[in-house]
Amino acid sequence: MKSVWVIAKKEFRSFLSSPGFYVLAGVFLLILSFSYISMFQAFANAVQKGNFNPFNAPEMNLHNGVFMGFIHWINLLFIFVVPALMGRVFADEKRMRSFDLLMTSPLTSTQIVLGKFIGAVLAIWLMVLISSIYPISASLFAELQWGKLFTGYMGLFFVAAIYTAAGMFCSSITESVVLATIFGVILNLGFWIVAWMSVHAESELAMTIVEHISVGQHMELFNKGLLESASVVFCLSLIAFFCFLSERIVESARWRS
Amino acid sequence: MIEVQGLTKSYGNNLAINKLNFSVKKGEVVGFLGPNGAGKSTTMKIVTGFMAPTSGSVEVAGFDVFEKPIEVKKRIGYLPETPPLYMDMRIRKYLEYVAEIKMVDRASIQKNVAYALEKTDLSDVQNRLIGNLSKGFKQRVGIAQALVSDPEILILDEPTVGLDPNQVLEIRDLITGLKETHHTVLLSTHILSEVQATCERIIIINKGEIVAEDTLEGLNQKMSGTRQMKIRVRRPDGSFEGKIKGISGVKEVSSVGMGEFAIEIDRNDDVQEELAQMIIQSGAGLMEFRSDTKSLEDIFIQLTGKSQSEVNI
Numbered sequence: 027m028k029s030v031w032v033i034a035k036k037e038f039r040s041f042l043s044s045p046g047f048y049v050l051a052g053v054f055l056l057i058l059s060f061s062y063i064s065m066f067q068a069f070a071n072a073v074q075k076g077n078f079n080p081f082n083a084p085e086m087n088l089h090n091g092v093f094m095g096f097i098h099w100i101n102l103l104f105i106f107v108v109p110a111l112m113g114r115v116f117a118d119e120k121r122m123r124s125f126d127l128l129m130t131s132p133l134t135s136t137q138i139v140l141g142k143f144i145g146a147v148l149a150i151w152l153m154v155l156i157s158s159i160y161p162i163s164a165s166l167f168a169e170l171q172w173g174k175l176f177t178g179y180m181g182l183f184f185v186a187a188i189y190t191a192a193g194m195f196c197s198s199i200t201e202s203v204v205l206a207t208i209f210g211v212i213l214n215l216g217f218w219i220v221a222w223m224s225v226h227a228e229s230e231l232a233m234t235i236v237e238h239i240s241v242g243q244h245m246e247l248f249n250k251g252l253l254e255s256a257s258v259v260f261c262l263s264l265i266a267f268f269c270f271l272s273e274r275i276v277e278s279a280r281w282r283s
Numbered sequence: 284m285i286e287v288q289g290l291t292k293s294y295g296n297n298l299a300i301n302k303l304n305f306s307v308k309k310g311e312v313v314g315f316l317g318p319n320g321a322g323k324s325t326t327m328k329i330v331t332g333f334m335a336p337t338s339g340s341v342e343v344a345g346f347d348v349f350e351k352p353i354e355v356k357k358r359i360g361y362l363p364e365t366p367p368l369y370m371d372m373r374i375r376k377y378l379e380y381v382a383e384i385k386m387v388d389r390a391s392i393q394k395n396v397a398y399a400l401e402k403t404d405l406s407d408v409q410n411r412l413i414g415n416l417s418k419g420f421k422q423r424v425g426i427a428q429a430l431v432s433d434p435e436i437l438i439l440d441e442p443t444v445g446l447d448p449n450q451v452l453e454i455r456d457l458i459t460g461l462k463e464t465h466h467t468v469l470l471s472t473h474i475l476s477e478v479q480a481t482c483e484r485i486i487i488i489n490k491g492e493i494v495a496e497d498t499l500e501g502l503n504q505k506m507s508g509t510r511q512m513k514i515r516v517r518r519p520d521g522s523f524e525g526k527i528k529g530i531s532g533v534k535e536v537s538s539v540g541m542g543e544f545a546i547e548i549d550r551n552d553d554v555q556e557e558l559a560q561m562i563i564q565s566g567a568g569l570m571e572f573r574s575d576t577k578s579l580e581d582i583f584i585q586l587t588g589k590s591q592s593e594v595n596i
């Protein structure tokens with residue numbers, strides 16, 4: 027356990043000492059600012075004109091009008107930002123041969139993978155936390171629905187962790203940071219395509235299945251303020267699944283070549 | 284301390300090492316010598332648990348590398364061919380990290396890091412970013428990294444590659460020092476003077492097979508049952524050569540000009556003494572008398588070159 031923590035600390039530090047992290051976090055916050063401002067303006071206009079369509083938006087309020095969209099945006103950006111940050115996690119170690127140090131140290135593959143995952147996910151959660159300055163600053167002049175915001179953010183922490191685990195897996199299968207990033211984006215988009223498929227599914231059964239295995243659907247529930255154990259279990263299993271796959275790949279490096 | 288049995292590794296169809304058997308005793312410094320592509324690095328990667336062999340077994344400190352990898356890895360300091368460095372870390376922080384993952388206990392980490400820095404002459408640059416270091420300095424950090432857990436066993440793959448002559452000497456001193464502190468060392472190199480300077484025993488490997496394994500003297504002896512002597516005298520007369528040939532144990536005498544003779548004798552100190560006496564008594568005016576032992580280089584070329592021609596046939 028101590029070794030996991032040692033690796034996690036090292037990974038977290040190397041995220042925070044890499045210029046790439048700040049560049050991507052900067053771009054992320056910049057895009058987020060624009061979308062936040064425009065959503066806020068749209069909402070303010072709607073309120074002023076008092077022209078809610080009670081059928082389209084039965085519950086038009088600050089949360090549904092701004093923060094649901096805002097959280098969606100973060101999720102959308104993470105589909106690209108997280109793989110870009112995770113690309114180097116294993117690929118660089120292998121390319122630079124520092125991987126040899128991990129493989130010849132008294133560490134199990136599980137410890138290596140868990141350490142890397144924890145360090146990386148903490149760094150990425152830091153971005154989630156920073157994004158919360160928008161709702162927090164809004165709370166200075168408006169009444170927020172803290173409960174829904176809280177579950178929405180829970181959802182963000184979960185999907186960020188899923189993308190982190192998936193990104194780590196993609197990084198473990200190649201020595202190229204660029205390839206790892208591309209694989210990661212494709213995989214994350216795949217999670218969404220599944221959500222999109224659910225709308226077009228033929229049978230009722232297929233629809234329910236697809237809905238249940240879609241990250242997007244579960245995120246939607248969190249965002250609506252629903253904290254369902256099925257969603258939590260789904261997210262945790264997906265994280266565990268990709269950590270497990272990464273562990274298998276790292277372990278197999280001893281047997282390949 | 285290290286027991287290797289029937290170790291075989293093939294990369295696809297390429298047989299890198301073939302049924303290696305050797306052992307390294309506790310406190311021994313053994314040199315692993317061989318030309319490029321002989322399989323030195325491959326063997327070391329398997330012994331350190333970096334990768335699995337195709338077949339065969341390795342035991343380190345009584346533990347099987349594949350059944351008890353953690354126990355084995357705790358005891359080994361390994362310098363791979365490419366030093367395993369993090370370019371975005373500072374030397375000191377990096378060594379602290381290595382010490383931590385090598386399970387050095389908290390109380391000893393600072394002491395061990397200071398020791399590794401001092402031994403590799405890196406104390407002055409300990410806060411430099413590894414990515415900005417020159418090749419030789421990176422190599423030194425690689426050595427420091429192997430030392431930092433104060434392991435019982437050191438496995439060093441070409442430790443002095445890329446170092447300047449002063450550093451080469453210092454690293455050799457370091458290795459000699461490790462012998463005094465009863466560390467077990469297995470180092471690979473194709474620099475012959477390096478094994479000559481540091482190793483008690485040599486394993487010569489060629490094309491994945493061990494072609495010789497002995498102490499330096501043992502190798503010298505094995506390579507030729509005879510000894511080459513070079514002498515120079517001031518006044519060789521016509522009968523001089525004949526007189527030498529008359530000594531029993533002298534195999535061959537040839538004049539190499541200007542009173543110099545190359546004499547091949549049995550590897551026997553009595554013969555050498557008799558030869559010396561005879562020359563002096565002959566009154567030819569002895570100027571020089573030396574044994575022209577085969578250098579390790581000759582042995583190396585003879586062993587690794589020969590099997591190459593065998594393969595070619």
Ligand SMILES: Nc1ncnc2c1ncn2[C@@H]1O[C@H](COP(=O)(O)OP(=O)(O)OP(=O)(O)O)[C@@H](O)[C@H]1O
Nearest residue numbers: 283294297299317318319320321322323324325326
């Ligand atoms: N990853 C690999 N894939 C395929 N073949 C390999 C691999 N690594 C080594 N080999 C082959 O195995 C053989 C032994 O290589 P190895 O690196 O062990 O030699 P070496 O004795 O360390 O040589 P050098 O003195 O050049 O470092 C070579 O024929 C090499 O081509």
Ligand SMILES: [Mg+2]
Nearest residue numbers: 323324325364
């Ligand atoms: Mg090599």
